[in-house]
Amino acid sequence: MRRVPDTPRPLTIVGAGGHGRELLDVVEAVNAASSPAPYAFLGFLDDGHGGDPGAVARRGAALLGGLDLLGSLDADYLIGVEDALARARVDRYASVHGRRPVTLVHPRASLGGDVQLGPGTVVYALASITTNVRTGRHVVVNIGASVAHDCRLGDYVTLAPGARIAGGVTIGAQAWIGAQASIVGRRRIGERVVVGTGSVVTDDIRAVAVVTGVPARPIDTIADHPRAAPRPRDPPAGRRDAPLPEQPG
Numbered sequence: 565m566r567r568v569p570d571t572p573r574p575l576t577i578v579g580a581g582g583h584g585r586e587l588l589d590v591v592e593a594v595n596a597a598s599s600p601a602p603y604a605f606l607g608f609l610d611d612g613h614g615g616d617p618g619a620v621a622r623r624g625a626a627l628l629g630g631l632d633l634l635g636s637l638d639a640d641y642l643i644g645v646e647d648a649l650a651r652a653r654v655d656r657y658a659s660v661h662g663r664r665p666v667t668l669v670h671p672r673a674s675l676g677g678d679v680q681l682g683p684g685t686v687v688y689a690l691a692s693i694t695t696n697v698r699t700g701r702h703v704v705v706n707i708g709a710s711v712a713h714d715c716r717l718g719d720y721v722t723l724a725p726g727a728r729i730a731g732g733v734t735i736g737a738q739a740w741i742g743a744q745a746s747i748v749g750r751r752r753i754g755e756r757v758v759v760g761t762g763s764v765v766t767d768d769i770r771a772v773a774v775v776t777g778v779p780a781r782p783i784d785t786i787a788d789h790p791r792a793a794p795r796p797r798d799p800p801a802g803r804r805d806a807p808l809p810e811q812p813g
């Protein structure tokens with residue numbers, strides 16, 4: 565029996581804002597580097613919060629409709645939304661509807677041996693991951709970020725451009741590491757921690773803290789942060805004795 569080729573796979577990106585359009589760059593680069601091109605990009609899904617119709621049109625891309633279309637569209641998907649909680653929500657919705665996330669590595673990223681990327685994880689241009697690294701679902705390793713040996717990145721973690729993660733670091737689910745921030749080796753970063761731009765993390769950080777500076781110190785809890793949904797029972801930030809997340813994978 566003749567095998568039906570599974571490429572190009574129809575693909576949609578959820579979120580037509582800046583992050584979604586950056587993701588399209590990665591899709592196009594992956595397509596340009598392979599023959600035949602692995603993906604047929606159908607267009608963006610956006611509920612109207614992040615989409616910029618002009619910017620989408622200049623990419624020659626279509627705005628197909630809202631997230632609810634993901635249920636009926638016969639396409640794999642990527643999540644082009646920066647906010648980790650929103651990524652988790654889209655992932656749940658897509659899973660319920662049987663949609664498959666695509667895992668994507670830009671051809672100009674560098675990946676070492678024994679690297680396992682979770683479903684929906686995207687590694688952008690000039691990012692580098694060395695060896696024995698595991699990521700959870702829908703992790704973003706943005707432009708020029710680096711992840712050294714033996715790191716564990718939980719579900720929906722974001723490494724902003726140029727973030728530097730030294731060896732043996734564990735980062736909890738939904739944590740967000742700002743642009744050019746650094747984390748010293750073997751530190752443990754709790755779930756939903758936010759690390760400010762350019763900060764240097766030298767201690768373990770317990771869950772939900774927002775930390776900035778050199779060395780990084782707590783300034784807030786993410787429950788009070790505009791990025792987050794309210795969580796009235798969040799613990800105070802800044803203590804080192806709280807439980808830290810299990811390693812993914």
Ligand SMILES: CC(C)(COP(=O)(O)OP(=O)(O)OC[C@H]1O[C@@H](n2cnc3c(N)ncnc32)[C@H](O)[C@@H]1OP(=O)(O)O)[C@@H](O)C(=O)NCCC(=O)NCCS
Pocket residue numbers: 724725741742743744758759760761762763774775776777783784789
């Ligand atoms: C950490 C962060 C999320 C905090 O945002 P916020 O809650 O709006 O905080 P504010 O801007 O009100 O700042 C609160 C205090 O922290 C300080 N601060 C904020 N970010 C800081 C940083 N990165 N380094 C050092 N200090 C910082 C502010 O100067 C301010 O100090 P003050 O109270 O003495 O005036 C934000 O500043 C940040 O760094 N975002 C990362 C942006 C980024 O990397 N984007 C990548 C996009 S791809």
